[in-house]
Structure formats: C-alpha cells, structure tokens
Amino acid sequence: MSKATKDALNSLHGALAEKLADAIDEMSHETKGLAAILNVARQFLKDNNIEATAAPGSHMANLANKVAEFPFDPERDAPLN
Template identity: 60%
Template sequence: MAASKEALNALHTAIAEKLTESIEAMPAGEKGLAAILNVARQFVKDNGIEALPSPGSPMSKLTNKLSEYPFDPQGDSIN
C-alpha cells in the first residue's frame, strides 16, 4: 500500500521542521552538530534546492569564508 500524497507532504514538513529545530538548538561545536548539518545538506540537495549568494546573505558569507581555503582538485584528495 502506497502512502498518500498528504502523508508524504506531512512527513516532508516534519523532517524539515525537526532538522531546523535541531540545528537551532545545538550550540556550535556540540558533538553531533556536523552529522545533523550533513543530513540537512543532503535533504536540501535531494529536494533540488540551490542558492546563489547575494551580498550580505549567509550564503555569501559562507562563500567568502570558503574562498580562504582554496581547493586544488589535482592536489587535494582524500585517500
């Protein structure tokens, strides 16, 4: 028996809300935060959410911070 569209929508909403609550409630540096952020990242990716950084936005701040750590795909690898 397949789940109804309404049930799946409710589950989707509950997951998004719980992830948001968990991230907001967890202090930076708390053990487990990285795992929750990774689940949230995958949830956003799986739902086709993309963002372009606009000046002053959190995405822009993250982009600027990441640019301080250049990545060389030829030299940087995880083995």
C-alpha cells in the same frame, strides 16, 4: 501493504524539514554531532533540489537559513572513524 498518500508524504516531508531546523537551533557550535546533523540537512536540501531561496517563512527557507549559518567542510568536519 498500501502505499502512503501524497498528503501523508507531504506531511512527512514538512515535518522532517521542521525537525532538522529545530535540531540545528538547539545545538551549539561545540556540540558533538552538529556536523552530522548539518550533513543530513545539506543532503535533504540537495535531494529536494534547493538551489535558490525558498519561499520566505517556509520550513525549507528556515532550514536553508540555518544550514547557511554553519559552513561545512567535509575534510575538517567529517566524523572520525
């Protein structure tokens, strides 16, 4: 099996950031699963070392702005098992 190219991985990375931002846009505050989507977005940002403002207008900046709209409290927002 061949390895993915850097361009393919960059494209996948951008698509994931865009889809996460879109998913957050489409969910209301009461939507079941919102906390899970926000947690995925939070981890995605953390994994990509996003600790400061991303380039204005970029998918990463849009995602960071969406995540900031919904504060996450792990004790309150964690899914119940």
